[in-house]
Amino acid sequence: MLDEDLEGAIADAATYKHAIVSAHVPAAAMAPAWFIPAVREAVRREISELKELKVMMSKVLSLQLHICLQLNCYSKNMNRQYGNGSVQQFEIVPFLVVEDGQTRLQDPTEEPVSAPLIIYDIHSDGIYAA
Numbered sequence: 001m002l003d004e005d006l007e008g009a010i011a012d013a014a015t016y017k018h019a020i021v022s023a024h025v026p027a028a029a030m031a032p033a034w035f036i037p038a039v040r041e042a043v044r045r046e047i048s049e050l051k052e053l054k055v056m057m058s059k060v061l062s063l064q065l066h067i068c069l070q071l072n073c074y075s076k077n078m079n080r081q082y083g084n085g086s087v088q089q090f091e092i093v094p095f096l097v098v099e100d101g102q103t104r105l106q107d108p109t110e111e112p113v114s115a116p117l118i119i120y121d122i123h124s125d126g127i128y129a130a
Contacts, residue, residue, distance in 0.1 A: 007047050011040040057101075064103040068096050071105060092117070 018036055075091040094105035108115040 007044055010043050014039050061101065061103060068103055068105050072096070
């Protein structure tokens with residue numbers, strides 16, 4: 001259902017509820033004439049704010065992904081400069097994990113992966129063996 005359809009459906013439901021209640025409640029207890037249009041406007045505003053929030057969250061997630069990729073590339077580039085790792089220890093190269101809409105970097109040496117720490121290139125022998 002489109003957001004506009006949802007807005008219309010909510011407003012129609014409020015109108016329907018008002019019609020049902022008005023058939024069983026004395027006129028003195030009824031909502032004033034301005035009430036239904038006010039509810040429709042409030043629903044429209046809330047849906048509009050939710051749309052804006054959805055756009056902002058998309059931008060934040062995109063930025064998080066960009067930062068994670070930059071950190072990942074940084075670690076890889078540093079490792080390339082370290083040669084075989086005998087002089088300078090290799091950087092841990094995290095990988096991206098997306099869970100429940102959240103993007104984060106996962107250290108491969110921690111749970112649930114628990115890969116061995118590769119300090120020098122000699123430790124990488126056979127790591128890709130299947």
